[in-house]
Amino acid sequence: MLGARIKQGRVAAGLSLRELAQGVGVSAMAISKYERDQIKPSSEALLRLGSALGVRTEYFFRQPVIELTGVNFRKHAKLSPQDEAQALDDVREQLERWLELEAVIPSSWPKAFLLPKGLPAHVHAYEEIEAIADRMRAAWHLGTGPIANLIDRLEEGGIKVILTPHDGGKKFDGMVAIANGNTVIVVGESWPGDRQRFTLAHELGHLVLRGRLAEGLDEERACHRFASALLVPRQEAVRLLGASRSWVEPRELYMLKHEWGLSMNGWLYRALHLGILTKAAAKRHWEFFAQQGEGGTTWREQEPGKPYAKEYPLRFTQLVYRALAEEMIGESKAAELLGLTLVDLRLRRRMEAFDAPGCH
Incomplete structure (x- = not known):
């Protein structure tokens, strides 16, 4: 059991056997034997292990009871198995602490995630997702304005939000899972706030839309539509942009991004989905964005100006x-x-x- 905890901590920290051995002051063979429970580390070595892994010694004696099910792990093809294992182990470690806390507090303190009543059993077209996003806003009493702190609202709705520093160089795009009966969404700790928010809303879309989409509808595309509709309701997008546009000023998109927490590119997609921009007009914007930028990085890859502020679980x-x-x-x-x-x-x-x- 102790060996498994040492290995989990090492993987979560992204360290090789040799790197951890150097931090502890023992050989890589000794670390390997610790992990296989062939030998036990001394009290002094255990303290050094905790220091090297950034955990308290109590971590090594915590019972690993996290079982992740229904995992939807969105990732780039280039995300290595090591990076994926590191992210998952970090998620498990954070969830272990949640469960330890919940074991000693009243059951009424944590909340369970429940879908709103009255959702349609079947979704036959992407346009129908607009009404589902509106239903989610109504159930959570969000009104039609900007959502000030989406993480806070998800946590209030019974979803455990995990921020992980292990995104494989931003090759990990988000995750939703069930862990011991708890609904969990995972996003990158270092991402700008608008990417965090869109990913959170997208993963919420998986929870809301799963099992409802008619054959022929792509779930990822549907969740993108849900995310943008949740962040910016249709009536507000039309009010702010107008019913039809041939061009939207970049400064206008930048201001909307910082008011609503949806990226400039996200606003262009929103306008396209709602028919405010035609496909040809949207293409002109993206061609313009691809020509702008500094240091070989275009606005499609990194938007101009100050990033939208990150959000944090509380x-x-x-x-x-x-x-x-x-x-x-x-x-x-x-x-x-x-x-x-x-x-x-x-x-x-x-x-x-x-x-x-x-x-x-």
Whole structure:
């Protein structure tokens, strides 16, 4: 059991046997034997393993109970098996801490994800997805305006959002899965906010549309349509752009991106889907975007100006501090769940230390 935890931690950290051995000060053969439970690391070696892997020693004794099912892992063909394993192990480790927390808090604190009532059993055309996205907004009381923080809304709706730094050089495009009865969506930690938001909405689309699409409808295309419709309802897109356009100014697209959290390219696709732009007009925009940019990077690859701000999950950290405040867990367990030292936890409790938004 200890060996399996060491290997899981190593894979999640993206380290080879040799690299971990150098960090611990032992041979690669010793690490291999640790992982196969042929020998046990000393207490000192276990501390060095924790330091090298960026985990507390309690991690090695946690029971791995995460079973991922219904996995929809969107990825580029170039994503290596090692990168995929690293991302999945990181997701499992983060979910383990969620389940540890849920084992000691009231069952009413975490919420279960439920689909809205009244969704159509069958979807026969992509245009019908507009009404489904509107139904999702209505069920979550989102109105028709911009969604200020999509991660927060998904978590409030019972979905566990995991941010992973392991995206294989941005070759990983997102994941949705069920883990021990929990609905989970995974996106990249380093992505700009508009990419995070579109991916989150796309993966939500898989949950909403699965089993409803008529034969001949492509699920990925359908989820793209759902994502853009969820982020920008039809009536708002028409109100802001007009019913018909031959050209949309880049500055106009940039302003809309920062108001609604949908990329400039996403807005062009939205206008195309709604008939605001013809195919020929949309093509002119993309040809123009392909000619703009700096350093060999076009606007199709990296949009101009300031990126849309990233979003961060907050619910797990908030619940840890609530459980600590209500004496359901002690400081040591809270520090372990948050991946902090006791000193760092106490500094945060006294409001003497702060991290980036969304961190502990």
